[in-house]
Amino acid sequence: MAQVHAIRTAHGTDRPPTFSHAVEAFLAAHTVPGAWSRGTATKYRQTLDLLARQLAGQPDRTGAGPDVVRELTVLDTPAGAAALLAAYSIVCADRAPATRARHLSTLRSALSWWRQAGWLRTDPTATWAAPKVSADGTRALTRAQVETVLRLPAAGLRERTLWRLLYETAARADEILTLDVADLDLASKRARAVSKGGAVEWVYWQTGAALLLPRLLAGRDRGPVFLADRLPTRPVPAGDLCPVTGRARLSYRRAAELFADATRQLADPVEKVQGWTLHQLRHSALTHAAEDGTNTPMLLARSRHTSVRSLERYARPGPEAIAAHLAATDPAARRR
Numbered sequence: 001m002a003q004v005h006a007i008r009t010a011h012g013t014d015r016p017p018t019f020s021h022a023v024e025a026f027l028a029a030h031t032v033p034g035a036w037s038r039g040t041a042t043k044y045r046q047t048l049d050l051l052a053r054q055l056a057g058q059p060d061r062t063g064a065g066p067d068v069v070r071e072l073t074v075l076d077t078p079a080g081a082a083a084l085l086a087a088y089s090i091v092c093a094d095r096a097p098a099t100r101a102r103h104l105s106t107l108r109s110a111l112s113w114w115r116q117a118g119w120l121r122t123d124p125t126a127t128w129a130a131p132k133v134s135a136d137g138t139r140a141l142t143r144a145q146v147e148t149v150l151r152l153p154a155a156g157l158r159e160r161t162l163w164r165l166l167y168e169t170a171a172r173a174d175e176i177l178t179l180d181v182a183d184l185d186l187a188s189k190r191a192r193a194v195s196k197g198g199a200v201e202w203v204y205w206q207t208g209a210a211l212l213l214p215r216l217l218a219g220r221d222r223g224p225v226f227l228a229d230r231l232p233t234r235p236v237p238a239g240d241l242c243p244v245t246g247r248a249r250l251s252y253r254r255a256a257e258l259f260a261d262a263t264r265q266l267a268d269p270v271e272k273v274q275g276w277t278l279h280q281l282r283h284s285a286l287t288h289a290a291e292d293g294t295n296t297p298m299l300l301a302r303s304r305h306t307s308v309r310s311l312e313r314y315a316r317p318g319p320e321a322i323a324a325h326l327a328a329t330d331p332a333a334r335r336r
Helices: 002-011 019-028 038-055 072-076 078-091 097-116 143-150 157-169 173-177 207-217 252-267 279-291 296-303 319-328 331-335
Strands: 190-194 200-204
Touching (some): 019 072, 019 097, 038 078, 038 097, 038 173, 072 078, 143 157, 143 252, 143 279, 157 207, 173 252, 173 279, 279 296
8 A cells, every 4th residue: 555655645644635636546556567457447547537526526627626525534424425426426427327337336446445545434335226237138230230330431541440440350449449550460460459457469350450550550650559639638648649640549438439429320310319339349240250150269269258158148149140040941941
């Protein structure tokens, strides 16, 4: 708990830190190699920063106001617990159950660490009901839907490259978004990606992505593969900044928003409220590979899952594949 001492002495007092400083201590404690992947660290920071701004009365980065929770120990009081619940409710308003569950899991991880540090005695979320996340057996897109997405005329080169790379590699979105140009082996159609848990593994793509990547890079040999649209307006870690263009790495949140916006008409043609998710491209790739008869060892290697149990929900044939199988094996059809 060296980070705890560092935070306290920085303030020149033994008083517990504010929520924001406690967040920084929690995140700093998990920056050691192998603790989290870069994508996980980014998601944790996004959740806790959103909560910190709400607790400080700052709904966005341009606002300013007095801390509602001036010291972390206020969360041990009924008023502090109520303020935290209100902040969480605002942050999670209109979010999908899975997103609310992820935010709650992140918050509880931080609270647990703060209790171990001696900053808190209680868990203010102990009585909160966990969001109910329903299992969705239809998350894989059909082949026709994937082909339509990959050919959307309004999508820019960056988006088309990212989406095709996600589908052809069956990689997680944060693994692809954290790729640097130096990680790419264009000649062999592969890249070194930091996977879940921090392991460095190869991901492979096919001709579609191989044709798009050189166009996207436009001669760049350094920096992130996928870049934001504009120059950053705040300090960016050196590893997330392109030394050639000055632009920062494209964030997962922005990439997800762009994909949802682009697919809203396809996913929800009536209300146009809910688009598809980047993760569905990975899910679809593995499902389609299973439908094509790819064996389990190859599916495990491609998905980089550590167990067959983790792979099961991806390797389930979709409705169209089942229908095609029944049609092909229909005795009456064979007699005609």
